[in-house]
Amino acid sequence: MPLNIPPTTFMRAPGEAPGSFALESAMDELAVALNMDPIELRLRNNSTAPIGKNLQWSSKHLDECFRVGAARFGWAQRTPHGRVDGDWLVGMGTASALFPALRFPATVEIVLRADGTAVVSTSGSDPGTGLLTVLSMIGGESLDITPDRITPRLGDSAYPAGGMSAGSTATASAGTAIMIAAAQVIDDLLALASAPGAPFDGVDVSYAEGCVVGDGRSMPFGELLRALNRESLSATGTSAPGEELTKHSFSSFGAQFCEVRVHRWTREARVSRMLGVFDAGRIINEKAARGQISGGMIWGVSAALHENLEFEANGRPANGDLAGYLLPVNADIPEIDVEFLRYPDTLHNAVGARGVGEIGIVGMAAAVANAIYNATGIRVRHIPITIEDLLVD
CATH class of the missing domain: 3.30.365.10 (Aldehyde oxidase/xanthine dehydrogenase, molybdopterin binding domain)
Structure with missing residues (x-):
């Protein structure tokens, strides 16, 4: 009434x-x-x-x-x-x-930088809930590097849509998207590393502890990007509720x-x-x-x-x-x-x-x-x- x-x-x-x-x-x-x-x-x-x-x-x-x-x-x-x-x-x-x-639909961008750091970006917000730290922690874990090498970025509509910081959903939503983006950027990195003329040309390569590994050698991703005259490599990952x-x-x-x-x-x-x-x-x-x-x-x-x-x-x-x-x-x-x-x-x-x-x-x-x-x-x-x-x- x-x-x-x-x-x-x-x-x-x-x-x-x-x-x-x-x-x-x-x-x-x-x-x-x-x-x-x-x-x-x-x-x-x-x-x-x-x-x-x-x-x-x-x-x-x-x-x-x-x-x-x-x-x-x-x-x-x-x-x-x-x-x-x-x-x-x-x-x-x-x-x-x-x-x-x-959890809500969320997209996250991960950028690997030639200086050996990474940027994790999404347009969500952190109203005191600790989401910035979560981006660093899950980003570091997914990229197999320490969290202090991650720069988390939030709160800008130029970043990929990150969903809401509401309903106790932000960590599950953004965190899952981070894992997908990290897997994609690592795949792209390995493809670059073994491409013709690249440091691991024709070699079967893998990724561990922030490095490309193959043929008995290990090269940090930052060093690899510098060797390829690239400033960065980026990928996005999107996650949303599904058949679960x-x-x-x-x-x-x-x-x-x-x-x-x-x-x-x-x-x-x-x-x-x-x-x-x-x-x-x-x-x-x-x-x-x-x-x-x-x-x-x-x-x-x-x-x-x-x-x-x-x-x-x-x-x-x-x-x-x-x-x-x-x-x-x-x-x-x-x-x-x-x-x-x-x-x-x-x-x-x-x-x-x-x-x-x-x-x-x-x-x-x-x-x-x-x-x-x-x-x-x-x-x-x-x-x-x-x-x-x-x-x-």
Whole structure:
């Protein structure tokens, strides 16, 4: 219906994050009603395919995420009614996290230079997600050279179309195209090397560690290009979703754990520990991946306990500034523990990676709410959860 408020738009995990709060809170309620451990309930209902689809998951290790996470988080010490620590009521909660693994059409150009370096270019963007580093790492791996010899380039419409940095797709999309472009430029390089009059004229050649190899000799590609009076050699590679979509379903998975402390008198709720264990295929850049997941988990805590936009009767935001709109600060966020299971999903793409940019937020708000219930016995079915929600007679 028409409302006198601004239109909404999407942030991280636009449907999955709010949807999972309802679903994963309901799973926790069901576990309580059945007098069953919440993890055991989820393990017993582990699925091999999405509901309503016959295509099985290409790779799913959510059960292992929960088992690894439970051992690491000390879930065995959890009791159905939390515990008391002085003036604090302490509870543990958990929730599943799922985010679809997608990829978009992408084209990448690779240029081998006579100075022994390479350029990897695509017109995608890097809004803080680490895609530039991914281009260097996958480019270096595909060309069998160190990443510091790669110059990554993004953000110019003169470069080949690189798709969107959205939907947690950039690494899988661009990375697969890099591998195709690298294979092509290496084939072209070998053809040049063995052509008439070339340094390896008539010789069977191969490529390894950035060099053309043949007849007992090895020549770096930069030296070869200089010998041929060429400044560079380029090739493009294009990748797009294909027939794999008719064979499997694809998703990243995670198990998220949270410990919350609620003050028995003031009813202040504070998150004291967080852990996320994720099955997201191959992890290309460990540091960036942990940063993405940690950022998502912080945002999930913010959704659970802080963020709420209020509107006046005329539709004007009542707290449209940082004085009234609550966001977490360092004191609100404990150390975040992140663990990855490392199962490359080569059925999804040749790189084996799935997205990590959004899944970190998905189950966090529900895990916080479930931990609050475990600590206090109060079930809150909306977010953010405020002090008023936790007041008792």
